[in-house]
Amino acid sequence: MSDNERIAVVGAGAFGTALAAVITLTGKSQVTLVGRNAALMADLRADRMHDTALPGIDLPDSLQFSAEPDAISSAGIVLFAMPSQAQADAARHYGPYLAQDAVVVTCAKGIDKVSGDLLTDMLERELPRHAIAVLSGPGFASDIAKGLPTAMAIAAADMAVAERLAQAISGPTFRLYASSDRVGVQLGGALKNVLAIACGIVEGCGIGDSARAALISRGLAEMSRFVSAKGGKAETVRGLSGLGDLVLTATSHQSRNLRFGIALGHGETADPSHGELVEGAYAASIAARLARGLGVDMPITEAVSAIIDGKLDIPTAIEQLMTRPITTE
Incomplete structure (x- = not known):
């Protein structure tokens, strides 16, 4: 990972859109917000505003949008920002398009209902060739998208991976603290x-x-x-x-x-x-x-x-x- 890292955020709800916006504003990465609803993604691209999820908040001009799963293929970091019970399906849908060395970060706050497993454990089964990290902590989507000061935690099994993720994603208003305790x-x-x-x-x-x-x-x-x-x-x-x-x-x-x-x-x-x-x-x-x-x-x-x-x-x-x-x- 380095500056100019390509980052994809999968899930165009409030939290995913807010994360994509705040990471874009760091100026360190090319960021693409990916969602399955082609009409929504086209509207976001044209209007630069997500009226349903984040009303009244302008999205950065340099943020890219796509409804195509292969939009994640060049990303070194892929954030899964869909609800916890949709993460397994997302892993199966987007997994074939992940770059070989991509790190996947689950951003949901839940436990897999089917298996009872932590989301990182479930994602490691679905995506065995990828490092899996987790982002969590106190942050409402609207606060993050507005650029209000927010601090959260990011954890990976390898502390060095967590630290690199924290450096890549953090910005002036969005600060991540690295942890190895997933x-x-x-x-x-x-x-x-x-x-x-x-x-x-x-x-x-x-x-x-x-x-x-x-x-x-x-x-x-x-x-x-x-x-x-x-x-x-x-x-x-x-x-x-x-x-x-x-x-x-x-x-x-x-x-x-x-x-x-x-x-x-x-x-x-x-x-x-x-x-x-x-x-x-x-x-x-x-x-x-x-x-x-x-x-x-x-x-x-x-x-x-x-x-x-x-x-x-x-x-x-x-x-x-x-x-x-x-x-x-």
Whole structure:
């Protein structure tokens, strides 16, 4: 990797478009945003604005757009910015067009629903000849696209690869911190969505900010236990992808997961398969199942999963959490 690196961002939703825009503005790379909707890509090329995903935000003149999968063939870095449950299909669709030495970076915050695997593990099976990295942390698409200061984490199995990716993608308003803990970075990103739903339920029920603070702190403890059991570093979730992302999504109404939880707290029947993507709704049941298999105690995650599945009502969930045996910090 070097300056003038060609970078492709696959996935023309809000986050993918924002990443493509902010990387383009660094001036270090030729960037192409790739999507499957040919009409959308033509509109983006002509209008330089994604009214649906990022209304009112102008896209850089030098950003390129394509609906052709072979547009990624000359890229040394390819970012997969589609939802977590679409990453396996994307790997199969775009894999044949990847350059031989291309590094693939998953930018989704979830766990593969079919296999229960981390996205890097799933992508390594689908794309065995490519290094797989993960980008995660506290960053809303609109903030990134507007050039507001944002810091996130990027992790690869080889720390040297993570550091080179951080150098290639970072710019004046978008700073990446390198890590070799792909497990911790991914699980921090996935599980904070579950906890944001829990905080939304608290807000929707009107049971107070003290309860939200308790959920954030005890939820972080759950995340640390789970990351350790999966072979990651507990301290990773006290950084950007974990605590940083949790604070953002548990307190800001820009968060789809928080709004989903608020709807549940209001007694609404909220279906995560319709309307806005709610990654945490899928991650809750997967994480709860994996935690049980590993013997990891995750009562908040279990409660969120049961509420979403309709197996537990919110008052009972709150009572069960508050009457658990008293333990030490």
